[in-house]
Amino acid sequence: MPSHVHNIIQSLETQEVRELxxxxxAPPLLSRFSFRDENIVFDASWYEDRILESEDWVRAxxxxxxxxxxxxERPPRVPLGKRFERLLSFYFNHSARFEVIWEGKQVxxxxxxxxxxxxxxxxxxxxxxxxxxxxxxxxxSSKNQSKWSTFLGPNAxxxxxxxxxxxxxxxxxxxxxxVQGALKERNVQQFESRLFLKxxxxxxxxxLQKARPHQxxxxxxxxxxxxxxxxxxxxxxxxxxxxxxxxxxWLSTIHPSHISDEILSxxxxxxxxxxxxxxxxxxxxxxxxxxxxxxxxxxxxxxxLDDRWPNLKVKxx
Numbered sequence: 614m615p616s617h618v619h620n621i622i623q624s625l626e627t628q629e630v631r632e633l634x635x636x637x638x639a640p641p642l643l644s645r646f647s648f649r650d651e652n653i654v655f656d657a658s659w660y661e662d663r664i665l666e667s668e669d670w671v672r673a674x675x676x677x678x679x680x681x682x683x684x685x686e687r688p689p690r691v692p693l694g695k696r697f698e699r700l701l702s703f704y705f706n707h708s709a710r711f712e713v714i715w716e717g718k719q720v721x722x723x724x725x726x727x728x729x730x731x732x733x734x735x736x737x738x739x740x741x742x743x744x745x746x747x748x749x750x751x752x753x754s755s756k757n758q759s760k761w762s763t764f765l766g767p768n769a770x771x772x773x774x775x776x777x778x779x780x781x782x783x784x785x786x787x788x789x790x791x792v793q794g795a796l797k798e799r800n801v802q803q804f805e806s807r808l809f810l811k812x813x814x815x816x817x818x819x820x821l822q823k824a825r826p827h828q829x830x831x832x833x834x835x836x837x838x839x840x841x842x843x844x845x846x847x848x849x850x851x852x853x854x855x856x857x858x859x860x861x862x863w864l865s866t867i868h869p870s871h872i873s874d875e876i877l878s879x880x881x882x883x884x885x886x887x888x889x890x891x892x893x894x895x896x897x898x899x900x901x902x903x904x905x906x907x908x909x910x911x912x913x914x915x916x917x918l919d920d921r922w923p924n925l926k927v928k929x930x
Contacts, residue, residue: 769923849879
């Protein structure tokens with residue numbers, strides 16, 4: 614992540630505002646994605662620029678975050694991907710740069726839902742209209758290959774290749790006659806498609822020095838490591854300190870206010886995860902932290918997986 618974006622995140626007091634800055638300013642997972650012979654991604658600098666031009670608004674929101682918190686809690690406890698969409702919804706609807714034309718538009722033909730378009734927004738500064746499809750994903754490189762099909766979710770339910778196919782269908786939907794007719798009614802003559810894909814890619818800890826990124830990977834994509842449960846002891850050095858990151862906090866880096874009472878020794882982590890995998894196959898996300906100038910900062914993050922991954926049936930909490 615660019616240092617100035619990271620520094621802004623670390624200076625903010627409100628978790629929800631930190632997540633908002635990460636959702637906007639973190640680097641994308643892909644530097645390229647083709648649709649109708651066009652590359653339809655924003656480059657990393659585009660995201661950084663949106664944070665820099667929004668910094669005063671972000672800091673004011675940090676002082677009075679009530680509207681953002683309420684927005685994220687209607688309804689409460691949504692999946693992480695939906696939370697990411699809500700963060701971007703808040704941004705597009707409150708940014709002076711953008712005007713939202715459509716959001717979450719259902720395309721229905723003869724009572725059959727053909728799909729949904731995430732956002733259609735007018736960029737008032739560049740005088741363009743963008744159809745934007747968004748997602749936040751966490752994938753693990755299962756074979757140290759660049760093929761999208763080898764990048765799997767932590768619970769082995771999905772893969773990057775499937776997600777890319779879904780994006781193609783969503784972008785095609787914007788060219789359906791029903792959508793084109795609705796666009797004309799809104800006086801939208803033309804638009805450009807854009808993919809807004811953020812998240813983390815995790816590589817096996819023994820392959821970090823020779824890890825192969827996914828096809829068309831951004832040169833700044835956010836990354837971490839993973840290990841299997843039986844391998845964990847080799848990572849738990851005696852003096853290392855850890856934090857177990859709840860899924861609701863996977864968006865953004867950790868902040869000292871999260872963890873003042875939750876720093877764990879390697880021995881405690883070993884015992885907790887041993888107990889966890891006796892009753893559950895769900896992956897756990899560990900963050901290694903270090904104390905600097907009186908506060909803990911994040912050194913790295915990684916998943917600990919059930920030894921049967923990816924050939925497992927998810928059970929337990």
